[in-house]
Amino acid sequence: MRRIYRTDEKTIEALRKIYRMYVKDLDEPLEVKYVRTRVIQTIGLAIAGRLVKISERAIDEGVEALRRGAPIICDALMTETGIRYKIERYGLKNTITSLSSLRKSYDEGLVEQIDKILGNSSMDTMIIVGASPKVLNKILDNIDRIRPRIIIASPPGFIDAPYVKRRLIVEKPCEYMTILGTLGSSMLAIALFTALLEISMGFHELIR
Numbered sequence: 001m002r003r004i005y006r007t008d009e010k011t012i013e014a015l016r017k018i019y020r021m022y023v024k025d026l027d028e029p030l031e032v033k034y035v036r037t038r039v040i041q042t043i044g045l046a047i048a049g050r051l052v053k054i055s056e057r058a059i060d061e062g063v064e065a066l067r068r069g070a071p072i073i074c075d076a077l078m079t080e081t082g083i084r085y086k087i088e089r090y091g092l093k094n095t096i097t098s099l100s101s102l103r104k105s106y107d108e109g110l111v112e113q114i115d116k117i118l119g120n121s122s123m124d125t126m127i128i129v130g131a132s133p134k135v136l137n138k139i140l141d142n143i144d145r146i147r148p149r150i151i152i153a154s155p156p157g158f159i160d161a162p163y164v165k166r167r168l169i170v171e172k173p174c175e176y177m178t179i180l181g182t183l184g185s186s187m188l189a190i191a192l193f194t195a196l197l198e199i200s201m202g203f204h205e206l207i208r
Contacts (some may be wrong), residue, residue: 010041018040032054034199035196036052039196041191042188043141061075061150064149071096073093074097075100076132079130079131079189094126099113111138127150131156133199136165137167140171152176153168
């Protein structure tokens with residue numbers, strides 16, 4: 001396990017309290033409970049933990065992608081900034097790109113831009129969507145072409161977001177981590193990614 005910083009020690013203690021109060025008794029793996037705990041801690045809303053939906057092999061695939069240095073593509077600069085901080089802090093080798101910094105709009109040339117970024121490495125890619133349900137919908141429309149290893153998605157909204165996140169779950173084109181319904185934000189996408197990152201370093205074992 002990598003070094004735990006002082007701020008991490010305070011966070012782990014807070015996560016222990018949340019874990020004991022809200023998710024300890026759930027009949028599921030500790031890793032999944034940790035993701036739920038992280039989401040609750042991030043947004044300060046207990047019900048948010050119950051809205052987390054994780055595919056069967058999402059955590060294993062996500063951890064493997066991190067270990068392999070998989071490229072990470074984000075929909076928004078805000079999402080990229082938070083994830084880049086985590087990557088740099090823990091010395092990971094993953095490259096990260098924000099689609100919003102490369103295009104004039106969320107729809108303009110999205111698939112073509114992803115093709116340019118990935119080249120032949122798409123099977124190992126992590127896609128993280130924290131702001132735009134349109135981006136997630138476009139990715140799902142072209143999933144056979146993009147073929148990511150895992151999608152982490154938490155776009156907010158009352159119209160498109162619930163539909164497209166449900167589409168991700170029903171179609172399951174790849175492993176996924178998402179938050180059901182209207183709730184979402186780049187902050188929550190970062191929380192899902194952070195949970196995955198900390199699981200890869202064994203932090204989840206500390207909340208028992």
